[in-house]
Amino acid sequence: MSETVKTEKHGFQTEVGKLLHLVTHSLYSNKEIFLRELVSNAADAADKLRFKALSDNSLYESDGELRVRISVDKEQGTITISDNGIGMTREQAIEHLGTIAKSGTSEFFGQLTGDESKDSQLIGQFGVGFYSAFIVADRVTVLSRAAGHDATTGVQWESAGEGDFEVTDIEKSTRGTDIILHLRDDEKEFLDEWKLRSIVNKYSDHISIAVEMWKEEVPERDGPDGPEGDKIPAEPAHWEQVNAAKALWTREKSDISDEEYNEFYKHISHDFEDALTWGHNRVEGTHDYTSLLYVPKRAPWDMWNRETKHGLKLYVQRVFIMDDAEQFMPTYLRFVKGVLDSNDLPLNVSRELLQDSKVTDAMRKACTKRVLQMLEKTAKKDPEAYQAFWKEFGNALKEGPAEDASNKEKIAGLLRFASTHNDNSEQTVALADYIERMKEGQDKIYYIVADSYNAAKNSPHLEVFRKKGVEVLLMSERVDEWLISHLNEFDAKQLVSVTRGSLDLGDLDDDADKEAQKAIEEAAEGLVSRVKASLGDSVKDVRVTHRLTDSPACIVTDENDMSSQMVKLMKAAGQPVPEQKFILEVNPEHDLVKHMDAEQAEDTFAEWSQLLLDQATLSEQGALDNPAEFVARLNKLLLAAK
């Protein structure tokens, strides 16, 4: 019976096609990373096998020495990266090498601009993995056989990196995967063994499995005493280990260079850029573990995608257990990458077991603290780098006070805001900076939350603060209202909204100020009760303002009511919200209010009152329930004033 070799053609998932196009057209400035990516995959395949073999030792097939081998064939113009890791079945090869499993992939491709330099940076954040092979190869052949499967179940996967790939059944006696790169004509420089060796050294030293390269036979040679002396014996051709093959985190901190830390970071994160900062710690005592945690420079493209996996790489006694162990990092620090190697957890630990383990809790607390300390250190030592971090990750950190009450004060110390102090939209002001600049007699931190930076900056509520030279934090991100509802104080100073409740400037107002306010209030009693009578139920209250100097009126949220920003957020989330009523504050010193006060006809006075309320609502909320009615009323009063 003749054997049938089943060959099938498959189209790539659309996104893979796009990714391949970008890989071949945008990544030419950093070609050598293909080796890092493929060796990384080989090391991952070894890790996965080691993990599976914990419960089924036969998977090693009496070959437990896991390694990656790199060889070149100058005549064929190929480089082969060969591992004896977990391998792939035919179905796995089709799925893993023909589709991208990450959620949100199509959104990612939607972000691409067509501008090659911008896009190549984006791909860096996306991670190209296996497809980086096509940077240097115009054809890639993958031969694989899954551990524990029969030699006849091997698969050959082949593609020229365009629309499709071909898979064929093959026999493969050895377990694992060979990736054969048929180099493009202009990439033949990578056939040079010394070049290849130096790239492997650069990228693979910290990888825990051996990376080996073929060393040709060295014939017998003369020794130091020349042709008459002893000969140096011939060295037969052999596979030579070219990396240290010691997991980086198991080494002494003092022996590891920044470059090595960064290479390892790129290995675990697939980032193209160096990390911003990292912390490497060995903990002994009640718990015994090593953590190596990195803060990236740039936010991943899918940081705001709820389904994105995040978390640390978990090892137990140096055996890889799982990727994306999210139990060790709170969500607001989801951008942290790294490795955790525990000596306390059992080797058969599962995600479920991690969920309610005391060991997990302790490590999570400690890792969270470490990251916050790393950030504090960066903020202190390198404010510029911290500012760059804040731009990328600030909005994630702002989720911290709500999620992690025990570290609230620490997180608050790391927050940065725009403020009236520098009067620009850059978020650079720390709460500690604010406190340092507080006025004599000031005991509170004042802030405003509005829909946009401009709305916050120009809000009438700031008038009195500007007049007195008191700084106000300007907040306008969606997450700010959420943040501020969980952050009531910092360094024992209360955080107070300038648009809420009655304004209490405490000792910022001196006795003369208070006297003057009292006099104005008394003089305006009649005016206030007229406005109250004409607006009736549409407001919660009417009173004389102490916040305004230039505007005629403003609306204020009552102390215990939900802020208007929060109402908007809840509405947007489809949640039921109570009807909102505001307190109208009027400024009797303003000419418009004086003019209105002098109006004898009650119905015209009522029109003015409504106009005042609408104006104040507009400048606070940016919209009115019935804008046409407002315009009609305004026109009527303008015409009457002719």
Ligand SMILES: Nc1ncnc2c1ncn2[C@@H]1O[C@H](COP(=O)(O)OP(=O)(O)OP(=O)(O)O)[C@@H](O)[C@H]1O
């Ligand atoms: N040498 C290999 N041995 C076994 N499986 C492999 C090997 N190389 C790739 N794969 C499989 O192909 C999948 C896709 O690889 P690829 O490098 O594109 O992405 P990834 O490693 O999953 O993701 P990322 O690179 O972003 O971490 C891998 O997840 C793995 O399942």
